[in-house]
Amino acid sequence: xxxxxRRPETTTALLVLLTFIxxxxxxxxxxxxxYLLDNTTLSIETGLAALGxxxxxxxxxxDLSVGSTLGLTACxxxxxxxxxxxxxxxxxxxxxxxxxxxxxxxxxVARLKLPSFVVTLGTFAAYRGAAQALxxxxxxxxxxxxxxxxxxxxxxxxxxxxxVFLIVMAIICGVVLGRTVFGRWVYATGSGIxxxxxxxxPVARVKALVFVLSGFMASLGGMLMDSRxxxxxxxxxxxxxxxxxxxxxxGGTSIFGGEGTIVGTMLALLMLVFLRSAMGIANVxxxxxxxxxxxxxxxxxxxxxxxxRLSLSRERRMLSQAxxxxxx
Amino acid sequence: xxxxxxxxxSAAFVLVACNRGGSxxxxxxxxxxxxxxxxxxxxxxxxTGISYFDEIDKGFKQAQAELGYDYAEVAPAKADPTSQxxxxxxxxxxxxxxxxxxxxxxxxxxxxxxxxxxxxxxxxTVDADITGNESHRDVAVxxxxxxTIGQSQIELLGSLIGYKGDFAxxxxxxxxxxxxxxxxxxxxxxxxxxxxxxxLVATVYGDDEAQKSTSECEGLLSRYPNLRGIISPxxxxxxAAAQVVExxxxxxxxxxxxxxxxxxxxxxxxxxxxxxxxxxxxxxxxLWLPSNMGYLAGYLxxxxxxGKLKPAPGATFTTPKVKPDPIGPNNVVYGGPLITFDKSNxxxxxx
Numbered sequence: 001x002x003x004x005x006r007r008p009e010t011t012t013a014l015l016v017l018l019t020f021i022x023x024x025x026x027x028x029x030x031x032x033x034x035y036l037l038d039n040t041t042l043s044i045e046t047g048l049a050a051l052g053x054x055x056x057x058x059x060x061x062x063d064l065s066v067g068s069t070l071g072l073t074a075c076x077x078x079x080x081x082x083x084x085x086x087x088x089x090x091x092x093x094x095x096x097x098x099x100x101x102x103x104x105x106x107x108x109v110a111r112l113k114l115p116s117f118v119v120t121l122g123t124f125a126a127y128r129g130a131a132q133a134l135x136x137x138x139x140x141x142x143x144x145x146x147x148x149x150x151x152x153x154x155x156x157x158x159x160x161x162x163x164v165f166l167i168v169m170a171i172i173c174g175v176v177l178g179r180t181v182f183g184r185w186v187y188a189t190g191s192g193i194x195x196x197x198x199x200x201x202p203v204a205r206v207k208a209l210v211f212v213l214s215g216f217m218a219s220l221g222g223m224l225m226d227s228r229x230x231x232x233x234x235x236x237x238x239x240x241x242x243x244x245x246x247x248x249x250x251g252g253t254s255i256f257g258g259e260g261t262i263v264g265t266m267l268a269l270l271m272l273v274f275l276r277s278a279m280g281i282a283n284v285x286x287x288x289x290x291x292x293x294x295x296x297x298x299x300x301x302x303x304x305x306x307x308x309r310l311s312l313s314r315e316r317r318m319l320s321q322a323x324x325x326x327x328x
Numbered sequence: 329x330x331x332x333x334x335x336x337x338s339a340a341f342v343l344v345a346c347n348r349g350g351s352x353x354x355x356x357x358x359x360x361x362x363x364x365x366x367x368x369x370x371x372x373x374x375x376t377g378i379s380y381f382d383e384i385d386k387g388f389k390q391a392q393a394e395l396g397y398d399y400a401e402v403a404p405a406k407a408d409p410t411s412q413x414x415x416x417x418x419x420x421x422x423x424x425x426x427x428x429x430x431x432x433x434x435x436x437x438x439x440x441x442x443x444x445x446x447x448x449x450x451x452x453t454v455d456a457d458i459t460g461n462e463s464h465r466d467v468a469v470x471x472x473x474x475x476t477i478g479q480s481q482i483e484l485l486g487s488l489i490g491y492k493g494d495f496a497x498x499x500x501x502x503x504x505x506x507x508x509x510x511x512x513x514x515x516x517x518x519x520x521x522x523x524x525x526x527x528l529v530a531t532v533y534g535d536d537e538a539q540k541s542t543s544e545c546e547g548l549l550s551r552y553p554n555l556r557g558i559i560s561p562x563x564x565x566x567x568a569a570a571q572v573v574e575x576x577x578x579x580x581x582x583x584x585x586x587x588x589x590x591x592x593x594x595x596x597x598x599x600x601x602x603x604x605x606x607x608x609x610x611x612x613x614x615l616w617l618p619s620n621m622g623y624l625a626g627y628l629x630x631x632x633x634x635g636k637l638k639p640a641p642g643a644t645f646t647t648p649k650v651k652p653d654p655i656g657p658n659n660v661v662y663g664g665p666l667i668t669f670d671k672s673n674x675x676x677x678x679x
Contacts, residue, residue: 042417141435147439150439280414280415283422286375286404287377289405
């Protein structure tokens, strides 16, 4: 059992349960499956960005530009559609742009060895500025046939298609991170760059690729946000990087890199959906909602460290008693 | 190793969900109303912490005192279109009857407002409409119409600067429908030969954030040293600009005033500008009574939801405190004329 307690996602899973029970006690209208499923559609874009962010943070870096990348690609997608370009082509161009924007971050970080915090702080402003220049501070509508992706459901159920899409992407990301050589390289890069280099990990390529992945995810989020809101404007995804980083860190990924999982990130996202819904339905004002999420982030880190120390000391105690472990 | 834990947790979820599924819907209790009617009204302003929307909220409470509905105000943290959507969804789930909202975007809210209407909720836009999508709400309660506002604001600034000189506009969000309608009306008014000497040199956007409004205003002063006037038709922008004008000392009679000085005017609640008017840094500015809008929306909500009023152009209704015009084209009701505030009358108002 010790191993389970030591896994960072376990704390997150417990917090999911706690927020669910809390929401349940708070308002009788909260535990409604259709409502909660519907509310997940508000967090799909954040979830996609958080998937990319998980790779970036595990590799020991950070990407502050995802919200801006999402905004810029969302605007580009809408512009292309309004220019009469068929949506599959517009979509491919948008995703390619997203990857390219991520690649710019990656190259600056990996090849020029600049700190990602500074690089992406720069592109955070630059990409948002580019979006504003592209849109001329106007909002534009997207064709009605492409609007409203959030109201599509699996036939006969209340499960939104968008949620299924996020889960599929999460499974792919989880497999890549946990079961492939690339995934191991990401962990190795974040655990210690020198030892990774000695072990033959192509560190620069890994770093460039995680940023490309982050840009890719952001561009998917951008298109989904366009469809959900039926319009594009330069402020799409404003502040989204903070929500994505919150989900990743709440999910047990170490901000110093080297550890973390996709399962943890997705659990944390679910918890944030629960928490926000519960407080929203109880008319908790926006300031308190932010304060609650912030406190929870800090509490979860404290709790996680505590639980870890506890299980580690228990293990040590058992070892020092020189008894063979009888764990199941 | 992790799988059993996940399984146990999922099982716990299902148990809790089932347990709750059977319990009855008790809903929130009436909030200090004298005559509970069971009607639930909610108002969603553009964002939290803007005193202007507190006035609208007061209007809803005045109507609540007379009508006895359940009332709550729920405000998003940021004034952007995405921030209001979760609030609307939560209110639908809560089972409100009347949803009043100051829309942050004319298009983005349409799908979720449709969701509300499909549940039988009466949807009213207050102060900021979903222009071009009017069929997706039942009725709108708006300030004085854009044309009157545009004319009044240009005339006010004109009278302050002798109808001569360069001026700029400091607005809120670039996509705020009401701001854009007023700015368009101001531009129309400027075509009048009476205002031929006045030149609009720039329109900038402070996003209804104090900090952004401040830096936009500072940018204006640096770029146009001979600026004679600024119109900021938003409380946040005008207060921020007044602070800048005070700091720079460019107000009429200020230490760094160029020529006759810079005349700052616009639309704001009187409280936010009181100190600047008293000190003489702002001479005159205007506003309608925002509480009238909340008050009328409260009445419209309960009349429409109970089926006593069918919202259609020409339909009439009346209230004890405000005598509104009949419902106009596109189901718009106006909240009243502009009041001009200056040193002589500003102390009579306390919002």
